[in-house]
Amino acid sequence: MIRVLIADDEAMIRSALAALLRLEPDIDIVAECADGEDALAEAVRLSPDVCLLDLEMPGLDGVEVAQRLARTTSVRCLVITRHARPGVLRRALSAGVVGFLPKSRGADEVAAVIRKVAAGGRYVDPEVAADALSDERCPLTDRELDVLRAGRRGETTGQIARILSLAPGTVRNHVSAIIAKLGVRTRQQAVLIAEDRGWI
Amino acid sequence: MTAREPASVDTDADAPARAALRLSRGITATWWYTFSGILFFELMLVFVWTVAFYAAGRPAVVILIAGVVWAAATVPLLLDYRGRADAARSLQWRRAAVPVGVILGCGVVLALASGTWIVGLSPVVSALLLLHWARGVRMRVVIAGTILLIAVWFIDARTTFPAGLEGDGWLVGFYSTFLPAMTVTTLWWWDVMASLDRARLSEARLAATQERLRVATDVHDLQGHHLQVIALQLELAERLLAQDPDAALEQLRAARASVDDARQGTRDLATRFRAVPLRDELANAADLLRAAGTVTDATVDADADHAPAPVLAPVIREATTNILRHGGGAWARLSLTRSGAMWRLEIANDADDLGDDVGSGEAVGGGAGLPGMQRRVAEAGGTFEVRRGKNAFTVIAIVPGIEERP
Numbered sequence: 056m057i058r059v060l061i062a063d064d065e066a067m068i069r070s071a072l073a074a075l076l077r078l079e080p081d082i083d084i085v086a087e088c089a090d091g092e093d094a095l096a097e098a099v100r101l102s103p104d105v106c107l108l109d110l111e112m113p114g115l116d117g118v119e120v121a122q123r124l125a126r127t128t129s130v131r132c133l134v135i136t137r138h139a140r141p142g143v144l145r146r147a148l149s150a151g152v153v154g155f156l157p158k159s160r161g162a163d164e165v166a167a168v169i170r171k172v173a174a175g176g177r178y179v180d181p182e183v184a185a186d187a188l189s190d191e192r193c194p195l196t197d198r199e200l201d202v203l204r205a206g207r208r209g210e211t212t213g214q215i216a217r218i219l220s221l222a223p224g225t226v227r228n229h230v231s232a233i234i235a236k237l238g239v240r241t242r243q244q245a246v247l248i249a250e251d252r253g254w255i
Numbered sequence: 256m257t258a259r260e261p262a263s264v265d266t267d268a269d270a271p272a273r274a275a276l277r278l279s280r281g282i283t284a285t286w287w288y289t290f291s292g293i294l295f296f297e298l299m300l301v302f303v304w305t306v307a308f309y310a311a312g313r314p315a316v317v318i319l320i321a322g323v324v325w326a327a328a329t330v331p332l333l334l335d336y337r338g339r340a341d342a343a344r345s346l347q348w349r350r351a352a353v354p355v356g357v358i359l360g361c362g363v364v365l366a367l368a369s370g371t372w373i374v375g376l377s378p379v380v381s382a383l384l385l386l387h388w389a390r391g392v393r394m395r396v397v398i399a400g401t402i403l404l405i406a407v408w409f410i411d412a413r414t415t416f417p418a419g420l421e422g423d424g425w426l427v428g429f430y431s432t433f434l435p436a437m438t439v440t441t442l443w444w445w446d447v448m449a450s451l452d453r454a455r456l457s458e459a460r461l462a463a464t465q466e467r468l469r470v471a472t473d474v475h476d477l478q479g480h481h482l483q484v485i486a487l488q489l490e491l492a493e494r495l496l497a498q499d500p501d502a503a504l505e506q507l508r509a510a511r512a513s514v515d516d517a518r519q520g521t522r523d524l525a526t527r528f529r530a531v532p533l534r535d536e537l538a539n540a541a542d543l544l545r546a547a548g549t550v551t552d553a554t555v556d557a558d559a560d561h562a563p564a565p566v567l568a569p570v571i572r573e574a575t576t577n578i579l580r581h582g583g584g585a586w587a588r589l590s591l592t593r594s595g596a597m598w599r600l601e602i603a604n605d606a607d608d609l610g611d612d613v614g615s616g617e618a619v620g621g622g623a624g625l626p627g628m629q630r631r632v633a634e635a636g637g638t639f640e641v642r643r644g645k646n647a648f649t650v651i652a653i654v655p656g657i658e659e660r661p
Contacts, residue, residue: 148546148579159518161511179579185572186526187543192535 057173060086060101062094062120063109063135068158072107075162082166091115098124104173107165109158110136110143118147125151131172135165136183142253144179144187154178193254194236202229204255207246282452289445290333293438297326300377300430307423308369317368325361325378328354332385336442351386358382371415372407377431380404381438397439404432473524481517485510534559536568537589540575544587547579549604554590562591562598563657566635570628570652574602596656597637603649628652 059082063069066089073084085103088094091114098106098120106124108117115123121132133154134147147155154172156165157180168178193200205218212230216223233245249255301322309315331354358379366375380400384393408428416424492506531539534555541553556562571589578587584605591600625641628650632639637654 145543145546148543148548159515177580179576181572181576182522184543184576184579188536188539188568188572188575189526189531190535190539191531192538 056083057081057105057169058083058085058101058103059169060084060088060094060098060103060106062088062091062106062112062117064089064112065109069109072162072165076166076169079166082169091117091120094120095123098130099128102128103130105169106130106132107169108132108134110134110139118143118150118152121147121152122150133168133172133178139183139186140253141187141190144183146253148179155183156180157182191252193249193252195233195249195254199229199233199236200249200255202226203233203242203246203249206230206242207250207255209243282448285448286337286445289441290337292441293333294326294330296434296437296441297329297378297381298323300434301326303423303426303430304365304369304374307427308374310423313370314368318365318374321361321364321368322378325358325365325382328357328361329382329385332382335387336385348387355382355386371411371427373404373411373428373431376407377404377434381435384435384439384442393439397435400435401432404435408432470524474521477520477524478517481513481520485513485517488513532560533562533564533567533571533591536564536571537591540571541589543575544578549578549584550586552586552588554588554592556591556593556598558593559591561656562593562600563635563654566631566637566654567591567598567600567652569631570600570650571602573624573628574650578602578604593656597653598656600652600654601649603647605646605648625650 059076061069061073061076061084063072069087069089073087076082077084085101086094086097088097091108091112094106094108094112095115106121108120110117112120117132117134117136121134124130124132131153132151133156134152135156135158136143137158139155139157144155154168154177156168156178160168160180171178195203201219202215205215206212210218212223212226215221216226219226230242230245234240234242237245237248239245239248246255301319304322305315305319308318332351335350362375362379365378366372369375380403384397384400388396408431412424412428488506488510492503492510495503495506537553537555537559541551544551578584581604586605588601588603590602591598593599629639632652632654635654637652639653640651642649642651
């Protein structure tokens, strides 16, 4: 029996998927969770074989849950999403997620992927991979991304400089380089673009 | 034909963005040209006053200082002028109060120091023109101001011009009188540029809106058609359920297939404009493999944007997906190089069964696998080779480059 935890904030989809997967003879759904925190707590408590995590959940998203689980447990995480935003697959792979598939796959296909992952394999859906390969390249350097990340909640230049242990002048130089590269007027606009395209 | 399509979509999408960037830089440069032109003219005038009244024995230092302060006080007004379309008029009048006060003070000082009316009045009139007048009013203000200054020049020339000013009197009078008109002409030129820029922006917005509407219509048509088909299939299944369960089951399966069709169609629509340069595609592939913990080495020819992307991009996708599916392996090597007219794409990885699993990938809605790649490359007149070595699996595609059109 493969013990599976399902986390999805959309109750209809979660219960339907759980019901369909319970019909599989070798899969047992041990928990159904409505958000990321719940999924994290249940996964630690029940230690299932596979966690099936929705990407878009309030609070912690699927990749964040997988990342935290990877630190403490050896549970294998599958992320499932309706629409993979740019950069998500890369983030998921570096978080140690072993499978990534779109929500549109039928329950039989999901079951096949669960079996494969439980047996130690990996699965990256071709559709998700194709999307990830046609992502727009980020024109910013790693340091510039650090600056945007440190200032994404409206921190001042001084605060960013303290977080990154840089001189305020250096931070200002990075910011003006970012603004010129992205063709925007303010740092806040740059942050919005970078978040939208999955760069930070 | 299909081979060229994605490339042309890509350049079409890029060109307006680049042009917009260039133009917005252009309009900024025009603004600073306007700004520095007006400021230069003002400082020139201050210089003329200083020299002329120094020769006539007036307190030239006071005139110089008051003149420079006046020119400096017009700077905030000029800076406000640029953004005046965005800001509320009442706000601008309030912000203008301090500079206008300073300018009035300078006018008084200049008039007293020079002993003439025109030197006091000219700066005040030209500063008033920088304020936010309603449409058409500024023209009247400049005409009235110029007539006033001509009259004052006439009076000054008769009564107040000091004795030592003979020749310079003309210079001072002429420059001072036509400063307002000169300022307004320069600002008018800027206004024309700014409205041209606004027209260009709204044109771009209109094009984007039209495109959005077109996509919305496409989505609506597509979904409407598929939903209707699905509704019919479900209705049929409902009716058949009692009498002929097998036929009902058949209809349910058909409905599911219709849902897949609808989904695929929507996806095709959404990804229709997503074509990235081959070089980006390879860089993305290397990033993904590195994120999966594979040591990845990517060699891409600097000229890679000329390689036939429609043939090679699917090979890159397929091969990368296969490597990822096998857990990445320890190392991977991607290379795209050119030799003469041929492009050589080589993707190697230490997974030893890369090709064998493609069948199962297909079962889970996957791509066409190795045979599909082989067919596509052959259609483009290239050769496709798979090498299964010890601890290495290599896919090599060699295709002719796109012939350069003259």
